[in-house]
Amino acid sequence: MTPEEKYELFEKYCRQDLSVEDKATLDQILTEDEAANQELKVYQELWSHLDSNFTTEKQQQELKDNLKQIGDSYFNTTTTPKKSKVIQMPKWAYAVAASVVLFFGVYFFNQGNPTYDDFATIPELSMGERSNSNEDAKNVEKVFNAGDYKAAENYFSSLLTEDPDNTQYQFYYGIALLEQNKYANATTVFESLYKGNSVYRYRALWFEALNELKQEKYESCAGLLKKIPEDAEDYQQAQKLLKKLD
Template identity: 30%
Template sequence: MMYEEKLLTVARYLEGDMEPQEKQQFETLLQSDQELQDLLDAYKNVHQTLKMKIAPSQEDKDVEATLTSFGKQYFKQGAIPDTAKDAKVISLSSYMKWISVAAILIVGLFVWAPWNTDLYERYGISKEMSVVERGDGNKNNIEKAADLYNAGDFDAAGKILEKEYLADTANSLVAYYYGITLIETNKADEARRILIGLYAGKSVFKYEAAYYIGLSYLKQNNHAQALEWLEKIPQGSPVYEKAQELIKKIR
């Protein structure tokens, strides 16, 4: 099933425009199709964001005509997608309605790309910053940064880690987690400069750094660069399996 056809099918499913047999077939397919599951979640998010409306203005008529033309790029007039062949035949006008909806959502998904953020969150490997704490109860700056990082306050953690990094750029643990806080606070260019330095050296974080460089590009919807960095991670490295999973999601 082509991507656009999947999106159309998801739209019709969530809007209650399927016959019972087709709905059952869709739900069976949904259980084993991760891309379909992701589109289902994405549709819900974007549909709510766009707050689509129908109004009889000339502007709306122009948009409708544009969307209808857009939809015809994917479906020949009178054709019914394979998933509906065994279901009740639905009129062309009904399909054109959902092609228009799908077209709007294709644009919405392209602009907002909500699954990129979802994938970034889902495939983040360093959810916690682990440091060896002293037993005297007096925390040093790195320990304080770790507490803030683990609480999700990346801005505050980053400010502490920035000072520590500037004081000792050879500290790979500080550089690695500082880079991640920069990605989290949307300072990807600066983050990549630091993480590329780790990747170019012999740090224990070498391939984790490459992984997060890939994630930083994914977060910006730059799939080509994300793939390029994820593919640098060799088999046998701790993050290889995770990187391979993510590569399949992006492609």
């Protein structure tokens, strides 16, 4: 189990959100690893302070800076440790807290909802032989891969007029719309694809889920993610995003 996975269990424990399986896993960790018991105590201490005493952004930043100082003081022996005025912990806890901070990146400060940019990886467009005989195909490949999605939208509109059933055009056209925050238009394109049987079916479903995520429609995003099958290219990413939305 990675440190991140362990601290995710700690997080759920503090929120009283452990599943039966999670509880069994945590119990096993605490039974087999004495250090994990100390880490959990520290995590509970930090959680308690954050949850009860630090309600403003300024207060949270002060605590975050303080935790970074703990890590710096513990791992850099040339630095004179500074006294903290924000939290009080037993001396034995500082080494463990340093590990929590450095290994986990102050996890509980990043408990906001996931964002589109966290998960969106734009696939490269390759028009292949089409670009050799069609000027618009050559141009759309160039501008799309350069991130000029407005120009790509215009080229795809032209290409789809000539070849409306081309699913490659449709898929990348949908992405060009999504990247410009043209959500409704992108949904129309992606829905048509994932309700069909083309090779872009589940890729379109993934990007429609990202479309919902970008609009902070988390419930509908999760609903779409659950429809992505295990053999789909984006299944693992979909599961990771579902876990973040849980």
